Amino acid sequence: MRFVKGHGTENDFVILPDRDGSLELPASLVTSLCDRRTGIGADGVLRVVPAKLSAEAVEIADRAREAGRHGDAEWFMDYRNADGGVAEMCGNGLRVFARYLVDAGLADPGEFDVVTRAGVRRVRLASSGDVTVDMGRPSILGESQATVGSAEYTGLVVDMGNPHLACVTGDPVTRLDLTAQPGFDPAVFPQGVNVEVLNAVGERRVVMRVFERGSGETRSCGTGAVAAAVAAAHQAGEQTGTWTVEVLGGLLTVTLDGNTSQLTGPAVLVASGEFPALALA
Numbered sequence: 127m128r129f130v131k132g133h134g135t136e137n138d139f140v141i142l143p144d145r146d147g148s149l150e151l152p153a154s155l156v157t158s159l160c161d162r163r164t165g166i167g168a169d170g171v172l173r174v175v176p177a178k179l180s181a182e183a184v185e186i187a188d189r190a191r192e193a194g195r196h197g198d199a200e201w202f203m204d205y206r207n208a209d210g211g212v213a214e215m216c217g218n219g220l221r222v223f224a225r226y227l228v229d230a231g232l233a234d235p236g237e238f239d240v241v242t243r244a245g246v247r248r249v250r251l252a253s254s255g256d257v258t259v260d261m262g263r264p265s266i267l268g269e270s271q272a273t274v275g276s277a278e279y280t281g282l283v284v285d286m287g288n289p290h291l292a293c294v295t296g297d298p299v300t301r302l303d304l305t306a307q308p309g310f311d312p313a314v315f316p317q318g319v320n321v322e323v324l325n326a327v328g329e330r331r332v333v334m335r336v337f338e339r340g341s342g343e344t345r346s347c348g349t350g351a352v353a354a355a356v357a358a359a360h361q362a363g364e365q366t367g368t369w370t371v372e373v374l375g376g377l378l379t380v381t382l383d384g385n386t387s388q389l390t391g392p393a394v395l396v397a398s399g400e401f402p403a404l405a406l407a
């Protein structure tokens with residue numbers, strides 16, 4: 127099985143090209159690929175499939191077209207978490223996906239649309255190497271609580287296509303122990319949730335840690351960074367502006383304009399190869 131490995135601020139992915147839409151992704155295959163000792167190692171898998179060959183993608187693109195949004199995306203990002211579960215959206219994954227499409231000659235450099243389960247998303251590649259994704263309008267759905275060890279945090283429930291609980295704290299988060307799944311209210315998050323804990327370190331600058339649904343603690347999360355910026359803005363009584371989000375794997379920039387959100391950061395491919403069928407036996 128042919129693969130490419132890439133990351134966006136150290137949120138890392140196994141990319142599986144699937145030009146004819148024939149690749150099945152059972153959870154066992156995803157967990158084997160993502161295993162950091164016996165597989166390639168990654169936070170998730172990105173299957174790269176022509177949108178027209180996926181019934182799911184065709185339906186999403188049709189809905190976008192009906193709503194008057196772009197619906198002519200050529201590629202579908204089929205994203206899976208490291209535990210094999212399907213997720214609606216992955217901001218860093220989409221930035222890496224776009225880098226792969228351009229490097230593989232499957233898309234022209236510049237701007238183009240990609241189908242994701244959260245809708246059709248526009249990506250933009252800059253000559254600096256940064257990739258920006260229009261992440262859509264974040265929805266704030268109230269407040270809820272998360273527990274990390276013995277600490278309880280109140281956070282903002284933010285829907286980025288996938289669920290987030292972004293908790294602003296006054297304490298530094300750099301030493302937070304996020305090895306265990308944070309507690310959350312299953313009545314609010316029946317499908318699970320990505321939990322961000324963040325603290326401000328300057329004007330419109332936050333440090334964020336994240337425990338991702340289906341992947342555990344990761345070194346970055348794009349949808350999480352947008353949710354974190356939304357929570358920081360909400361706390362400051364602001365709705366627009368640009369936030370720098372420091373994650374363990376680098377820096378992300380999030381711009382909120384009151385209508386949509388833009389996520390910018392580096393996206394790099396680091397390896398490619400063949401994953402032997404033997405490793406899956």
Ligand SMILES: N[C@@H](CCC[C@H](N)C(=O)O)C(=O)O
Nearest residue numbers: 213216217218288347348349
């Ligand atoms: N790392 C991603 C988010 C991946 C999906 C998430 N774990 C979920 O289950 O919703 C990002 O960069 O947004």
